[in-house]
Structure formats: C-alpha cells, structure tokens
Amino acid sequence: MVKRSKKSKSNRVSLKKKHKIIKKVKEHHKKKAKEAKKLGLNKKPKVEKDPGIPNDWPFKEQELKALEIRRERAKAELEQNKAARKERAKKRKLGLLEEEDDVSMKKESVGEETLPVSKIRDNSERAFYKELVKVIEASDVILQVLDARDPLGTRCSDMEKMVMKSGAEKRLVLLLNKIDLVPREAAEKWLKYLREELPTVAFKCSTQEQKSNLGWKSSSKAGKTGMSGNSILQTSDCLGAESLIKLLKNYTRSHEIKKSITVGIIGLPNVGKSSLINSLKRSHVVNVGATPGLTRSLQEVQLDRNVKLLDCPGVVMLRSSENDASIALRNCKRIEKLEDPISPVKEILKLCPSKVLVTLYKVPSFDSVDDFLHKVATVRGRLKKGGIVDVEAAARIVLHDWNQGKIPYFTMPPTRTEAEVSEAKIVTELGKEFNVDEVYGSESSFIGSLKSVNEFNPVEVPPNVPISFDERMLEVHDFRAVFVF
Numbered sequence: 001m002v003k004r005s006k007k008s009k010s011n012r013v014s015l016k017k018k019h020k021i022i023k024k025v026k027e028h029h030k031k032k033a034k035e036a037k038k039l040g041l042n043k044k045p046k047v048e049k050d051p052g053i054p055n056d057w058p059f060k061e062q063e064l065k066a067l068e069i070r071r072e073r074a075k076a077e078l079e080q081n082k083a084a085r086k087e088r089a090k091k092r093k094l095g096l097l098e099e100e101d102d103v104s105m106k107k108e109s110v111g112e113e114t115l116p117v118s119k120i121r122d123n124s125e126r127a128f129y130k131e132l133v134k135v136i137e138a139s140d141v142i143l144q145v146l147d148a149r150d151p152l153g154t155r156c157s158d159m160e161k162m163v164m165k166s167g168a169e170k171r172l173v174l175l176l177n178k179i180d181l182v183p184r185e186a187a188e189k190w191l192k193y194l195r196e197e198l199p200t201v202a203f204k205c206s207t208q209e210q211k212s213n214l215g216w217k218s219s220s221k222a223g224k225t226g227m228s229g230n231s232i233l234q235t236s237d238c239l240g241a242e243s244l245i246k247l248l249k250n251y252t253r254s255h256e257i258k259k260s261i262t263v264g265i266i267g268l269p270n271v272g273k274s275s276l277i278n279s280l281k282r283s284h285v286v287n288v289g290a291t292p293g294l295t296r297s298l299q300e301v302q303l304d305r306n307v308k309l310l311d312c313p314g315v316v317m318l319r320s321s322e323n324d325a326s327i328a329l330r331n332c333k334r335i336e337k338l339e340d341p342i343s344p345v346k347e348i349l350k351l352c353p354s355k356v357l358v359t360l361y362k363v364p365s366f367d368s369v370d371d372f373l374h375k376v377a378t379v380r381g382r383l384k385k386g387g388i389v390d391v392e393a394a395a396r397i398v399l400h401d402w403n404q405g406k407i408p409y410f411t412m413p414p415t416r417t418e419a420e421v422s423e424a425k426i427v428t429e430l431g432k433e434f435n436v437d438e439v440y441g442s443e444s445s446f447i448g449s450l451k452s453v454n455e456f457n458p459v460e461v462p463p464n465v466p467i468s469f470d471e472r473m474l475e476v477h478d479f480r481a482v483f484v485f
C-alpha cells in the first residue's frame with residue numbers, strides 16, 4: 001500500500017474505505033425506511049373507491065341507462081357550444097358580427113328574450129346618433145370633416161341642421177380632408193365653393209404609424225421650399241394643422257370672455273375624424289382605421305389649455321333607400337358587411353375608364369363586371385374551395401381600393417343655380433370671428449404645391465348630393481327632444 005505523505009492534504013481514500021462508507025449509508029437508509037414503515041409514515045392516503053350501484057338494487061338497469069343519457073346530452077351540448085363558438089369566430093373575422101350580436105348571444109344563454117339582429121343594429125345606430133347629439137351640444141365650434149374627393153357627397157345636411165338648431169352661438173366650420181388624394185384644381189375650386197357658405201380649411205391628416213411625434217409639414221415651409229406635388233403626396237406628415245389651430249385660436253381670442261373652447265368633430269364614417277385628432281395632438285390618442293364605424297363613442301382629447309376636441313362616431317342611420325351602392329362608394333358602410341359588393345363595383349366600372357382599371361389591376365381587357373371581377377380574382381389568387389374564383393372577394397378588394405384612394409378619383413363642384421347663388425353668402429361676421437383671411441392666406445402655399453390633374457390622371461366623377469339621415473330615426477328623435485338628456 002502506498003504510504004501517504006504526512007504533509008499531503010489530499011482527500012483521496014482507498015477503495016476499500018470508500019465501499020465501506022457506501023455500504024454503511026445504504027444500511028442507514030434501509031433502517032430509516034423500515035422504521036418509517038413500522039410507524040406508517042410513508043403510507044399514501046387511500047382513495048375512496050366509488051362502490052357503484054349495488055348489484056342487488058332492483059333499479060340498477062334503469063339508473064345506468066339514465067346516467068348514459070345524461071352523459072350523452074352533456075357531450076352533445078359541449079359539441080354544440082364549440083360549433084357555435086367556431087361559427088361566431090368565423091363571422092367576427094368576416095366582420096359580420098357586431099358587439100351587440102355578442103350581447104344577444106349572452107342574453108340567449110341566460111334565457112332572456114332576445115331582439116332580432118336588425119333591431120339591435122338599429123339601436124346601435126341610434127346610440128351613435130345620441131353621441132352625435134351630445135357632441136354638438138357640448139361644443140362651441142363644430143368641425144364637419146369632408147372627404148376632398150367628394151365633399152358634397154360626404155356632407156350631411158341633417159348634421160348641419162342639427163348644429164343650426166342647437167344654438168345661435170354654435171359655429172360650424174368645414175374641413176376639407178384628404179386633399180393629398182385630389183388634384184390642385186379640384187382642391188382650389190372646392191375651397192372657393194365651400195367658403196361661399198362657411199369657413200372652410202384644407203387638411204391632410206398624418207398617416208404615420210408611430211405612437212407619438214407625428215409629423216407636421218409647416219405650410220410656409222411647403223411653399224417656400226417649393227415642395228413638388230409628388231413630395232406632398234408622398235409625405236405622411238400632416239398638412240394644414242397650423243392653419244386650423246390658428247383658426248381656432250382666432251375664434252378663442254375673438255370671444256374674450258370665454259378663454260377655452262370645445263371643438264366637436266363630426267362627419268360621415270371614414271372621412272378621417274379620428275386621424276384629424278391624432279394629427280392635431282401629434283400622437284395616436286384615438287383609434288384610426290379604414291373600417292367605417294371604428295369610433296363607437298364620444299372621446300375627449302385636450303389639445304392644449306384652450307382647446308378641447310371631441311371625437312364623434314360617424315355611423316348614423318343614413319338614407320340608403322335610393323341606392324345602397326352609392327352609400328358604399330361614399331365609404332359609409334363596412335365593405336365586409338355589404339350583402340352585395342358587386343353592385344358598387346358595377347358603378348365604379350361605369351365611372352372609370354377601363355384603361356385605368358386594366359393598368360391598375362394588371363388584368364387583360366374585360367367586357368362586363370363579372371368578367372372584370374373574375375380576372376381580378378384570378379390575378380389576386382382569390383379562390384374558394386374547389387378552385388372556384390371568389391368574385392365577391394375580388395369585388396371587396398376593388399371597393400377597398402376605391403375608398404382608400406388607390407383608384408384615384410375626384411369631383412368638381414357643381415355650378416350654383418341663381419337661387420343658390422343668392423342664398424350662398426360669405427358670412428362676413430363669421431369670417432371675422434375666425435379671421436379667415438389670415439388663415440386662408442397661410443394655407444394657399446401648400447394647396448399650390450398639390451399635383452395637377454395632368455400629373456397623375458385621376459378619374460373625374462360627378463359629385464354626389466349631400467346625404468340625409470333615415471326618416472325613421474328623425475321620427476323617433478326630434479332634435480329638440482333629444483337635446484334634453
């Protein structure tokens with residue numbers, strides 16, 4: 001055996017000693033386990049076994065059958081709920097289900113009497129209408145946002161009447177939004193036309209995605225640097241914010257007694273009300289999206305010490321009896337909810353030269369709306385099960401493009417009749433309150449730098465007439481009656 005040096009500090013031991021230790025530890029554990037067993041310490045608690053139905057019970061057979069039926073029923077109910085959930089999720093994905101429908105489902109589950117879906121939608125539209133009334137009531141200045149592509153078609157005469165009726169001290173201002181989508185000639189003519197009736201400002205909302213620090217393009221810079229039409233169209237910055245704020249400040253100053261004002265923002269769905277608020281606030285404070293009806297209730301945003309903004313939902317019951325397609329083309333209905341998306345596309349084909357659509361969708365020439373949609377569906381790969389082309393999906397794509405400005409179009413103001421000319425008056429007093437000359441002067445620079453018709457060849461379409469509310473809603477809600485809350 002190797003003798004260990006007395007100086008060595010190593011812990012190495014001989015194998016004999018190591019095995020002896022292992023053996024001892026094993027014996028110790030064994031002894032402990034034996035003792036624990038004796039005391040009953042490591043016994044697992046016994047699970048009470050279900051004795052089941054005693055064999056000698058006379059009704060055992062019937063009871064087993066009833067049990068089986070109950071089990072089957074519970075299983076079927078689970079399956080049913082699962083299928084209903086799947087169906088609802090599918091509908092929600094397609095945008096066919098509203099929150100109210102969910103509410104009705106919940107009510108159904110607790111056994112309450114439920115309303116038909118159409119009635120629920122009616123009620124939701126009335127709720128939006130009530131929000132609109134609240135916004136008008138609470139505001140000093142009401143900004144009606146119009147889509148510059150079709151300002152008359154996105155004007156709502158009933159909303160304007162509501163403002164007029166709600167008080168002599170309320171002021172209505174028009175805001176021509178999305179000017180980046182129209183040629184300079186149209187923007188200028190529309191501004192002149194609308195300014196004959198009401199103070200009107202031109203605007204382009206910021207379309208930036210970031211949460212804060214949304215850009216503003218100063219109107220003076222746009223003019224001085226001679227920004228080309230191209231750069232104006234490409235910039236995602238907001239244009240016209242300075243002029244609008246100047247206009248509001250002028251109004252605040254002209255009413256010395258009143259230091260702060262509330263500005264209600266109203267307009268048809270999708271004209272850009274929420275985008276306007278975000279652009280002014282320079283951050284995403286309210287939700288924005290290409291879906292009409294995104295804003296569902298009144299929202300308050302404090303712009304600064306003197307100005308409070310109120311965002312209003314745009315969906316109200318609109319008179320759609322004469323032409324559903326025209327409502328769809330004004331971007332007032334959810335495209336996913338349209339029962340017939342093909343009719344509005346038919347209208348688009350009537351308005352647009354086929355050359356424009358062939359180039360835009362990269363399809364061969366077509367001879368009918370069905371042919372066009374078949375070709376679009378094939379090019380875009382919209383196929384149903386079994387490889388059948390999905391014409392409706394193609395129609396929805398075209399409608400989206402129309403509403404988002406991918407199919408460029410614009411309108412020109414109609415010539416006023418003699419009666420209208422005498423009616424249309426520049427409300428000089430109103431103009432003074434807002435000091436419009438100063439404001440209009442500052443915005444002319446960026447209007448001048450918009451693209452001209454020849455530069456991007458948009459399609460000129462006839463302007464629509466202003467839209468009204470559905471009479472059914474007006475019957476129920478007399479304006480004065482609704483103002484009493």
Ligand SMILES: Nc1nc2c(ncn2[C@@H]2O[C@H](COP(=O)(O)OP(=O)(O)OP(=O)(O)O)[C@@H](O)[C@H]2O)c(=O)[nH]1
Nearest residue numbers: 178205270271272273274275289292293294295314
């Ligand atoms: N090109 C362009 N698009 C804009 C402009 N302003 C808004 N949009 C787009 O228009 C769509 C609708 O904007 P929203 O601000 O959600 O419209 P809204 O009026 O609040 O809509 P509702 O909530 O349905 O009442 C969005 O896709 C915006 O990006 C603009 O000045 N130019």
